[in-house]
Amino acid sequence: MNNNPYSKLFEPVKIGPVVTKNRFYQVPHCCGMGHLRPKAHAAMRETKAKGGWGVVSTEEAEIHPSSDLAPYVEQRIWDKKDIPALRLMTEAVHKHGALAAIELTHSGHNSTNLFSRIPAMSPNAQPVNFLYPKQSRRMSKRDISDFRDWHKRAALNAKEAGFDIVYVYAGHGMSVAHQFILPDMNNRIDEYGGSLDNRLRLTRELLEETREAIGDSCGVAFRFAVDELKGKDGMQFEEEGRAVVELLSEHPDLWDVNVSDWSNDSQTSRFQPNEGYQMPYVELVKSLTTKPVVGVGRLTSPDLMVKLIDRGALDLIGAARPSIADPYLPNKIKAENTDQIKECIGCNICVSSDNFSVPIRCTQNPTMGEEWRRGWDPEYIKPKLSDQQALVVGSGPAGLECSLQLARRGYQVTLAEAENKLGGRVLFESGLKGLSAWKRVVDNRVHEILQKNNIEVYKESRLTEDLISELGIKNIFLATGSSWRKDGVGRSRRSPIQGLESIKVYSPEEAVQNHKDIKAPIVVYDDEQGYLAGVIADHLKTKNVEVVFITPASVVSPWTDSTLEQKRVQESLINSGVKIICNQSIYKIENATALLECTYTGSITKVPCKSIVMVTERISNSTLYDNLMQSNLEGKTQYNIQAIGDAEAPGLIADAVYLGHLAAQNFEADEADIQKGMFMREMPSLK
Ligand SMILES: Cc1cc2nc3c(=O)[nH]c(=O)nc-3n(C[C@H](O)[C@H](O)[C@H](O)COP(=O)(O)O)c2cc1C
Ligand code: SF4
The missing domain is CATH 3.40.50.720 (NAD(P)-binding Rossmann-like Domain)
Incomplete structure (x- = not known):
C-alpha cells in the first residue's frame, strides 16, 4: 500500500469521536427507496460500504410529520418506530468497516406535507416549494422550540439506530436551518431574523444541542451551501458565506461543503463539464476551519483526488454520483485498478429517478437500485450454467x-x-x-x-x-x-405531417452530418419532448445554422426538468439565438412554410421552413x-x-x-x- 500512488486517500480521518478508515465519503443522496423500501435501501448502502467507502450516508431524513416530502421517497426518523428500518442500514454498513451517517432534515417550506396534511412551516409564510397552491405558515417561537426538540430527539434516535455521524443540514434552500440563514427566505424582525448573527442563531442552537445529545459517541457534521450561485441576489462565498464559516468554524466536527440550489450542486456534464467544479468553495471553507472538510463535484479521478488532498483543498473526497456510478471506486483505487472505474457521465438519470419517486437507477451502473430486489452487484455476477x-x-x-x-x-x-x-x-x-x-x-x-x-x-x-x-x-x-422516424408521427400527432415531400427532412444524425448543406431556416421539431431535440438545436446553432425550435410542449425539452437541466436548456437556446415556438404542433408543410396548430385552440399560424429535423419518435x-x-x-x-x-x-x-x-x-x-x-x-x- 505504501507504494500505491493513492495511499494518501486511504489514511484515516478523525471526525469528532469517530474515525473513518479512509478519505472516501459518500455524501447524502436520495435513492427513491428510503423509508418505503428499507431492505432495498440498506442493501444499496451496503454495496457502497463493501466497495470501500469509509462513510456512507443516508439521504435527507425527515424528522417530523410537519416535514413530509411525499410524493418523494426520502428517509424518515419521525420517532422510535423508524429505528428498526434504519438499523438495517447501519448494521449493513458497519459489517464492512464503514461509518454510517444520517442527514436530519426539516424541510420548512420545501415540505409538501401531502401525506401528513399538516401545514408546512418556515421562517416566513410563503408558497410551498412544490406546484400545489398552498403556503407555509410563519414559525412562531413555540414552533422554533418544538423544532429544536424534534431535532434533538431525532439525533438521539439516530444514535440508537447505530449512526456514527449525525448531520445538521443547511443546504439547497431545502432545510429550515438554511432557510433561516438566507435573507430572501427570512424577513423576521425577532432574534431569529435581521443580522447574520440572528439568522445563524437557530443553526448554532442545533449544532450545540446535537452535540450535547449525541456528541459523546457520534460526529456532528454540518452540511452548508456556502454559495447560491446567484451573484449579488443570493449568498456568496466570498461575502456572507465566508462570514457564516468564520462564525461557526469550530462548531461542527465536520464541514460538508457544497453550493445551492440542487441544480447548481448536482450540475450535469452538459452544462458543467469540469470535475471538481465546487473546489473554490470547498477550499475557502478549508482555509477557515481546523475541522475536517468534505467537498463534492463529480470527483472521479484518483489523480485529481490526490492533488486536492496534497493541496490542502479538502480532507475527505465527497461523492454522490461517482459512488452511484461505481460503488467499488475506493476498492479499485486501492487495488490500483483505476482503469476499471465506471466513471459517472454526469447525465443525472439518478436524479430523475428521485424526481419520479422510483428506485434509483444509473446509466453507467445498471445494478444500482437492484441490489436487494434482484440481488445484483456491479462486481459479482452469477457464473455460466453451461457451455452455450x-x-x-x-x-x-x-x-x-x-x-x-x-x-x-x-x-x-x-x-x-x-x-x-x-x-x-x-x-x-x-x-x-x-x-x-x-x-x-x-x-x-x-x-x-x-x-x-x-x-x-x-x-x-x-x-x-x-x-x-x-x-x-x-x-x-x-x-x-432504433431509427428516428421522419414522417412527423410523435407524442402529440399519430398521423404523418402532410407535405413533407416538398422540403428537405433530416433525421437528427443526418442534420448533424450535413449541417453545411442545410437550407435555413431549419425547423427542429420536437414532439418527443425528451432531451435530444434541445441538444440538436443547440448543436446546429454552433454551426451558424439559423434554427427555429417548435414543440407542442409548453417549454423546451420538458423531460430535462427531471435531470435538473430544463432552465439551463431553455436559457442556452435563448442565448444562442434559437427562435422558440411552444404549444404548437406542425400539421402541414406548404410552399416552404410550416402550418402550426395551437395545442389549446387549434388556431393556425405559419412559419417559414425550408428544411426540418424530426425528433418525434423512434422505430426499432x-x-x-x-x-x-x-x-x-x-x-x-x-x-x-x-x-x-x-x-x-x-x-x-x-x-x-x-x-x-x-x-x-x-x-x-x-x-x-x-x-x-x-x-x-x-x-x-x-x-
Ligand atoms: C440522486 C441524488 C440525490 C441527492 N439527494 C441529496 C439529499 O438527499 N441530500 C443532500 O444534501 N444532497 C443530495 N444530493 C446532492 C449530493 O449530495 C451532492 O452534493 C451533489 O450531487 C454533488 O456531488 P456529486 O458531484 O458527487 O454528485 C443528491 C444528489 C444526487 C445525484
Ligand atoms: S445516472 Fe448519470 S449522473 Fe447519475 S451517477 Fe449514473 S452516470 Fe452519474
Whole structure:
C-alpha cells in the first residue's frame, strides 16, 4: 500500500469521536427507496460500504410529520418506530468497516406535507416549494422550540439506530436551518431574523444541542451551501458565506461543503463539464476551519483526488454520483485498478429517478437500485450454467453491456457490429454539444471487453440470416438499435405531417452530418419532448445554422426538468439565438412554410421552413429479428432469439444498458421465473 500512488486517500480521518478508515465519503443522496423500501435501501448502502467507502450516508431524513416530502421517497426518523428500518442500514454498513451517517432534515417550506396534511412551516409564510397552491405558515417561537426538540430527539434516535455521524443540514434552500440563514427566505424582525448573527442563531442552537445529545459517541457534521450561485441576489462565498464559516468554524466536527440550489450542486456534464467544479468553495471553507472538510463535484479521478488532498483543498473526497456510478471506486483505487472505474457521465438519470419517486437507477451502473430486489452487484455476477455460446448483434449500449456481462459470466460471446466503430447511438450523441462525457459508456465497456479472451469482436460485419446460419450460434441477442422516424408521427400527432415531400427532412444524425448543406431556416421539431431535440438545436446553432425550435410542449425539452437541466436548456437556446415556438404542433408543410396548430385552440399560424429535423419518435430496427423469428416459425431454424435495448423498445441510454444487463443476467435462467418478470418486493406490514 505504501507504494500505491493513492495511499494518501486511504489514511484515516478523525471526525469528532469517530474515525473513518479512509478519505472516501459518500455524501447524502436520495435513492427513491428510503423509508418505503428499507431492505432495498440498506442493501444499496451496503454495496457502497463493501466497495470501500469509509462513510456512507443516508439521504435527507425527515424528522417530523410537519416535514413530509411525499410524493418523494426520502428517509424518515419521525420517532422510535423508524429505528428498526434504519438499523438495517447501519448494521449493513458497519459489517464492512464503514461509518454510517444520517442527514436530519426539516424541510420548512420545501415540505409538501401531502401525506401528513399538516401545514408546512418556515421562517416566513410563503408558497410551498412544490406546484400545489398552498403556503407555509410563519414559525412562531413555540414552533422554533418544538423544532429544536424534534431535532434533538431525532439525533438521539439516530444514535440508537447505530449512526456514527449525525448531520445538521443547511443546504439547497431545502432545510429550515438554511432557510433561516438566507435573507430572501427570512424577513423576521425577532432574534431569529435581521443580522447574520440572528439568522445563524437557530443553526448554532442545533449544532450545540446535537452535540450535547449525541456528541459523546457520534460526529456532528454540518452540511452548508456556502454559495447560491446567484451573484449579488443570493449568498456568496466570498461575502456572507465566508462570514457564516468564520462564525461557526469550530462548531461542527465536520464541514460538508457544497453550493445551492440542487441544480447548481448536482450540475450535469452538459452544462458543467469540469470535475471538481465546487473546489473554490470547498477550499475557502478549508482555509477557515481546523475541522475536517468534505467537498463534492463529480470527483472521479484518483489523480485529481490526490492533488486536492496534497493541496490542502479538502480532507475527505465527497461523492454522490461517482459512488452511484461505481460503488467499488475506493476498492479499485486501492487495488490500483483505476482503469476499471465506471466513471459517472454526469447525465443525472439518478436524479430523475428521485424526481419520479422510483428506485434509483444509473446509466453507467445498471445494478444500482437492484441490489436487494434482484440481488445484483456491479462486481459479482452469477457464473455460466453451461457451455452455450452467444451471438450479440449490435454494439450500442445494450449490445456492449449484454456482451460484457455474458462474458463475465463465462460464456463464449461473439459481438458483431455493422459499423467500423463500437458504440451505436452513444457515438452520435456524445459527439453533440455538451455530451462528450457520455462516451464513457462506450469507452469503459470496450476497455473491459478488450481484456476478455472470451469475446470475439467483429466490426464492419452487417449480419444477415445466412451469415448467422453460417456462424452456427443458436443464442442470439439482437441489439440493433432504433431509427428516428421522419414522417412527423410523435407524442402529440399519430398521423404523418402532410407535405413533407416538398422540403428537405433530416433525421437528427443526418442534420448533424450535413449541417453545411442545410437550407435555413431549419425547423427542429420536437414532439418527443425528451432531451435530444434541445441538444440538436443547440448543436446546429454552433454551426451558424439559423434554427427555429417548435414543440407542442409548453417549454423546451420538458423531460430535462427531471435531470435538473430544463432552465439551463431553455436559457442556452435563448442565448444562442434559437427562435422558440411552444404549444404548437406542425400539421402541414406548404410552399416552404410550416402550418402550426395551437395545442389549446387549434388556431393556425405559419412559419417559414425550408428544411426540418424530426425528433418525434423512434422505430426499432427489427428486420433481422423479424426474419429470424419467421425462420423459426417456419421450422427452418431453432434459434433462441431476444431483441434487447432500443431494438426491443426505444428509451434512454440508461434503459438500453439496463435491458442489456438484464438479458445477460437472465440467460439460461428458468423460463418460468423470467416470464414472471418479477423481483422481490417489500410488502406493507399488515400488523
Ligand atoms: C440522486 C441524488 C440525490 C441527492 N439527494 C441529496 C439529499 O438527499 N441530500 C443532500 O444534501 N444532497 C443530495 N444530493 C446532492 C449530493 O449530495 C451532492 O452534493 C451533489 O450531487 C454533488 O456531488 P456529486 O458531484 O458527487 O454528485 C443528491 C444528489 C444526487 C445525484
Ligand atoms: S445516472 Fe448519470 S449522473 Fe447519475 S451517477 Fe449514473 S452516470 Fe452519474
